Amino acid sequence: MVPHLITALTGPINELEARILDSMPAIERWFRLEWMEHTPPFYCSVDLRNAGFKLAPVDTNLFPGGFNNLTPEMLPLAVQAAMAAIEKICPEAKNLLLIPESAHSRNTFYLSSVQRLMRIFTQAGLNVRLGTLDDTVKAPTPVALPDGSELVLEPLLRIRGRLGLKDFDPCTILLNNDLSRGVPRALQHLHEQYLLPPLHAGWGVRRMSRHFQSYEEVAKKFAKLLGMDPWLINPMFGQCGDADPTDAAGLDCVQTNVDALLTKVRRKYKEYGINEKPFVVVKAESGRDALGPVTVRDAKDLGDAYARARSRMAPPASDAGEAGGSAASEATQVIIQEGVPTYERVNDAVAEPVVTMIDRYVVGGYYRVHAERGVDENLNAPGARYVPLAFAGSHHLPRPGEKPGVNAPNRFYMYGVIGRLAMLAASYELEATDPDAEVYE
């Protein structure tokens, strides 16, 4: 099912789709060669925005949730990809300790995703148990799920250099916790066990601008391969270093950047004859902060926009069905990113596709749908509904030769390609921020 695409049925996105389909063997080979040089993140999900005139990632989550949104048909692909991932990293692994978000330990949507993840790795051949970083959990604690089943959260047990549970000594620890509050002591100095993803994939270390800088590099390479303008898949951005937009000097820097970026976007819109008012999104460098992304169409509205955002400050988006970040870290550094409207619709509600990957493989995807938000707003917010996207049986099976924009497998193949570009950018990013990088060189 492709949701009704209002503007996407005509215009540049269809040229992009056609070009991507025509270049499929070259694209797949290009990815193969990139993965010879770079290690994919263990798993990830990428939020895309399809504006009809451009298609770009806006967020790359290295601790993905939403596995419960994948359709059952997608699961065998996920299991097979998990087998490939485990086999490369720790083939001898027997026990896998999964550490979920602590903040969502009562959020049954999130826990359903955790359950799905456990199932995937169990079927890939591991004994999987759940350890929580929440130190109020002192004994194995069952948590009921909506389908009547339950999960058991167990307290972590750190014994010298190893982390485990009572009677459970895993050789591999899988984090599904974005570490936005920094790295807890229980996870530090675990040199005897595989920790996946590595600690520097946490939002305590990651910076949005570093990711999108890597993405720009990837997008340029890819655009060269296809002979196209990288802007069609790349959201431009600016940043202000340490400036805090909540104080006057910081706000001033952000406004200057907003202005400059809007000018650049306007120029691009003119070049492509796009009759829309450009906007930018100001968001926290360190993943999600409590305020959430702020949409601005004019630099001088920034103060007001912040005030509005503050007034509707609400529980974290993850309540709505996904593993979001933890709330309110202290960091207020921001990235100013070109706003990419999303013109996909599911039953008239604004929708954006989310692509889910394990190892280098797209294992599925779904639509994030928000009935109460506009085309220029962040949809990862309370009230979002999730529509599983029938992605699995199809993103591997594009049909060259069909008219662009009308064929679901072709559209999903394109989404999978852009999702993988963002995953590759995350790989570049993690290499650049790896504290142990010199060891390997």
Add this chain to the structure above:
Amino acid sequence: MVPHLITALTGPINELEARILDSMPAIERWFRLEWMEHTPPFYCSVDLRNAGFKLAPVDTNLFPGGFNNLTPEMLPLAVQAAMAAIEKICPEAKNLLLIPESAHSRNTFYLSSVQRLMRIFTQAGLNVRLGTLDDTVKAPTPVALPDGSELVLEPLLRIRGRLGLKDFDPCTILLNNDLSRGVPRALQHLHEQYLLPPLHAGWGVRRMSRHFQSYEEVAKKFAKLLGMDPWLINPMFGQCGDADPTDAAGLDCVQTNVDALLTKVRRKYKEYGINEKPFVVVKAESGRDALGPVTVRDAKDLGDAYARARSRMAPPASDAGEAGGSAASEATQVIIQEGVPTYERVNDAVAEPVVTMIDRYVVGGYYRVHAERGVDENLNAPGARYVPLAFAGSHHLPRPGEKPGVNAPNRFYMYGVIGRLAMLAASYELEATDPDAEVYE
């Protein structure tokens, strides 16, 4: 869909299924460790026989056909597995030359399988073209398929050390031709290109008994892991060296072996309280010969059985929808194998499951159904129909805790495990027969 299982719903097969499900993580880990030491064949298919009291492979095809029998839902798994296979062997590959069976160049069932295979590898990111060993094909020759599409067979072009087509220089050559007539000159001494599978996987070199000797080794290891009798998954066998069963001395040796094997099988039947008359199957060491496998219940019937087989000698089985071997090689060496009846039924017709694998992954399976054959006969014969088995969405997703014998995903998971054991045996076998083995040691 699980076909109606006449005896399989009770008895040892369900204990086996339960044991395999309970041991799933240990089994998957065991395979992971085996694949660290051994390289899986590039692709393969395994014919299984489910007797209710035992489940065993009876043929392992290293040049599998029947890809057209896989359901569309299975294709994404095949594409993902093909990506993994290519990435490991020749990530830089751009062009893939596929060489199909020449004998079946007018068999549209077989050609539909070839077309499916081309589609899988195209979607894994390769430019795929077909080169034929049939030297009556002097120019690109379109062949029409039942669905209205067509394939183009092109003459091979050997230029010094490289094999290709006109304007097509592949770095990888994929054989879907079992080389039962030996290795054609066009394929010899190709040191600059990847040839998959290697030449010694052809039936000119392979011997059934060598394969089943490797399988016995694998089955014993696996049975030890699960704490069970390897006989439950292993068909016993004997052989006569170079003896030719069509002359008197040869027949005598085969009869002695038939006798000895029947005695061993009878002992096993007694041990398990199986009230059936055992039988053995005499078949060509070098894959399929024109006579086809011969079923015998008493050594003294062997002569008659041969006469009957000769009288119904018929066009090769592959006409019926699969890539069978080429007909009538000269070799008459035989293997005497324990007969494993198949008690699976599809609409009252005798059925046997076929498991298809690419790289180390089960990508699907289907039932071979033959309305005119008995439970003790070879079904890979004219008149066979093929029922695609809804295997994909399920063999990765067994459901522990369900009653054995009634749950399709659990049954298919078990089939996938036994199929992979036979694939592992083929890997052992290819290592043992590798003419270049010393290079790697």
